[in-house]
Amino acid sequence: xxxxxxxxxxxxxxxxxxxxxxxxxxxxxxxxxxxxxxxxxxxxxxxxxxxxxxxxxxxxxxxxxxxxxxxxxxxxxxxxxxxxxxxxxxxxxxxxxxxxxxxxxxxxxxxxxxxxxxxxxxxxxxxxxxxxxxxxxxxxxxxxxxxxxxxxxxxxxxxxxxxxxxxxxxxxxxxxxxxxxxxxxxxxxxxxxxxxxxxxxxxxxxxxxxxxxxxxxxxxxxxxxxxxxxxxxxxxxxxxxxxxxxxxxxxxxxxxxxxxxxxxxxxxxxxxxxxxxxxxxxxxxxxxxxxxxxxxxxxxxxxxxx
Amino acid sequence: xxxxxxxxxxxxxxxxxxxxxxxxxxxxxxxxxxxxxxxxxxxxxxxxxxxxxxxxxxxxxxxxxxxxxxxxxxxxxxxxxxxxxxxxxxxxxxxxxxxxxxxxxxxxxxxxxxxxxxxxxxxxxxxxxxxxxxxxxxxxxxxxxxxxxxxxxxxxxxxxxxxxxxxxxxxxxxxxxxxxxxxxxxxxxxxxxxxxxxxxxxxxxxxxxxxxxxxxxxxxxxxxxxxxxxxxxxxxxxxxxxxxxxxxxxxxxx
Numbered sequence: 001x002x003x004x005x006x007x008x009x010x011x012x013x014x015x016x017x018x019x020x021x022x023x024x025x026x027x028x029x030x031x032x033x034x035x036x037x038x039x040x041x042x043x044x045x046x047x048x049x050x051x052x053x054x055x056x057x058x059x060x061x062x063x064x065x066x067x068x069x070x071x072x073x074x075x076x077x078x079x080x081x082x083x084x085x086x087x088x089x090x091x092x093x094x095x096x097x098x099x100x101x102x103x104x105x106x107x108x109x110x111x112x113x114x115x116x117x118x119x120x121x122x123x124x125x126x127x128x129x130x131x132x133x134x135x136x137x138x139x140x141x142x143x144x145x146x147x148x149x150x151x152x153x154x155x156x157x158x159x160x161x162x163x164x165x166x167x168x169x170x171x172x173x174x175x176x177x178x179x180x181x182x183x184x185x186x187x188x189x190x191x192x193x194x195x196x197x198x199x200x201x202x203x204x205x206x207x208x209x210x211x212x213x214x215x216x217x218x219x220x221x222x223x224x225x226x227x228x229x230x231x232x233x234x235x236x237x238x239x240x241x242x243x244x245x246x247x248x249x250x251x252x253x254x255x256x257x258x259x260x261x262x263x264x265x266x267x268x269x270x271x272x273x274x275x276x277x278x279x280x281x282x283x284x285x286x287x288x289x290x291x292x293x294x295x296x297x298x299x300x301x302x303x304x305x306x
Numbered sequence: 307x308x309x310x311x312x313x314x315x316x317x318x319x320x321x322x323x324x325x326x327x328x329x330x331x332x333x334x335x336x337x338x339x340x341x342x343x344x345x346x347x348x349x350x351x352x353x354x355x356x357x358x359x360x361x362x363x364x365x366x367x368x369x370x371x372x373x374x375x376x377x378x379x380x381x382x383x384x385x386x387x388x389x390x391x392x393x394x395x396x397x398x399x400x401x402x403x404x405x406x407x408x409x410x411x412x413x414x415x416x417x418x419x420x421x422x423x424x425x426x427x428x429x430x431x432x433x434x435x436x437x438x439x440x441x442x443x444x445x446x447x448x449x450x451x452x453x454x455x456x457x458x459x460x461x462x463x464x465x466x467x468x469x470x471x472x473x474x475x476x477x478x479x480x481x482x483x484x485x486x487x488x489x490x491x492x493x494x495x496x497x498x499x500x501x502x503x504x505x506x507x508x509x510x511x512x513x514x515x516x517x518x519x520x521x522x523x524x525x526x527x528x529x530x531x532x533x534x535x536x537x538x539x540x541x542x543x544x545x546x547x548x549x550x551x552x553x554x555x556x557x558x559x560x
Contacts, residue, residue, distance in 0.1 A: 002344040004343045004486065006517060006520075006521040006522075006524045006525045007524070007525065010486075011343065011344055011487055059539050059540075059543050060543070062540060063543035063547040064547060065547065066543065066544050066546075067548070067551045068547075108380065108393045109393060112392055227540050227543075227544075230536065230539050230540060231536035231539070231540060233536075234528065234532055234535050234536030234539055235536045236532075238529055238535075240528070242524050242535075243341070245542070246542065246546075249542075249546045250546070253546060254550075290390040291390060293386070296452070296455075296456060296459075297383050297385070298382065298452030298453070299384070299456075300381050300452075300453055301379070301382070
């Protein structure tokens with residue numbers, strides 16, 4: 001069944017979009033990732049204009065994060081105070097990102113910047129995940145490892161403007177979480193992702209937050225940053241396609257629930273390797289598109305609209 | 307799709323050389339882009355009206371064109387910079403139809419003279435107007451050629467020679483395939499009667515292509531009330547997320 005997307009102005013198979021949302025939702029349920037970093041490049045591949053793909057991807061992330069955060073609030077694993085500090089940075093970053101996005105659209109370089117960011121970040125995450133999961137697999141074989149030392153004193157703890165974060169049990173400067181927030185906000189605006197893949201490791205390794213509050217807190221922050229991003233894209237460059245978003249969201253939430261159930265039955269380490277390989281595959285495909293000579297050197301776009 | 311046959315009024319532009327005029331009709335005077343729109347067939351038919359017997363000499367030929375709304379277009383060219391392909395040059399084409407189809411009774415070059423093409427703007431290259439390219443671009447024609455090539459590949463520009471059926475030098479008909487990726491607006495249909503490579507009569511009619519229903523509503527809201535549209539997008543996403551987790555919680559408990 002073909003469906004005409006009113007903002008993207010292309011006709012796409014509805015089941016393909018539904019399936020795409022479902023697949024990415026399933027992966028996010030399986031691995032606890034937001035899925036924004038997979039859905040946006042997949043939308044490029046099926047011919048959705050990059051600007052629409054980024055803005056609509058952000059909208060889809062809002063839905064999946066809301067769905068996820070509710071469970072965490074119930075379990076009291078959200079550090080609201082930390083979330084708000086991250087959020088303050090995130091909104092600033094998102095506003096900067098939107099400015100850059102609109103400027104780059106006018107210069108005709110937005111597609112390139114979006115693709116390049118994806119190649120860099122997908123490559124980075126893919127490799128980190130692969131390394132991590134291979135290590136985890138070895139560890140599992142060798143038996144339990146030494147416990148990780150908590151409360152190490154890193155350079156982060158020497159900065160001014162300290163604040164108490166009771167849920168996380170931390171007393172640290174607000175500067176690092178603000179900076180992490182800004183970075184994630186910029187990525188949300190330019191790549192249409194939640195940024196969980198950057199925030200989660202940053203929270204664990206940089207801020208020293210306990211693992212059990214990391215996911216809930218990052219989801220809390222992601223809702224508002226991607227929400228703000230969606231809103232700004234809709235307001236300033238009319239690139240959110242609600243029809244597309246709805247199909248992806250419906251597919252995504254169903255997929256996420258299925259993924260969570262499958263995930264409970266399967267072994268996580270081996271699956272994680274598969275996800276890492278998938279991420280690297282998407283990265284390589286995008287990278288090759290930039291490196292080899294395209295069949296058509298010319299491209300057309302509207303004037304005024306990106 | 308509505309199959310109402312609407313006979314269109316004759317326009318006064320007809321009859322360059324007295325004697326032969328076009329009377330024509332379209333299968334649709336409006337096309338609705340709905341959520342499941344996947345293209346449409348447009349039937350254009352008509353007759354040659356004349357008071358005298360069919361004149362002798364060169365045979366009568368017919369050309370039918372359908373033209374979508376024109377917008378300025380930016381054509382960009384990539385070149386290799388630091389190993390990757392980057393947009394480095396751009397030319398603005400200030401008028402290019404979003405859709406253009408030409409159907410004829412015979413090979414275009416044999417039935418239409420170049421001067422007549424220039425005057426009436428019939429062939430695809432004539433429809434595209436480019437203002438001066440930036441100083442540093444020497445080969446601006448290659449940009450308009452690229453525009454035509456890309457749109458031809460997408461089925462947006464096409465030339466169908468010999469697809470207009472002409473009976474007894476009086477009745478003609480042709481089908482034009484409108485693709486799924488139509489832009490909305492007024493589509494201009496032009497019919498030309500030719501003899502001896504010269505246009506002797508023309509006829510014009512408009513087809514109204516509009517998004518309808520949900521498509522229309524979303525599009526208008528997105529461009530007319532972007533603030534409200536943005537809020538709606540968030541509300542929809544939040545509701546979907548909340549109801550999904552609520553629904554599956556019920557399912558698990560039930």
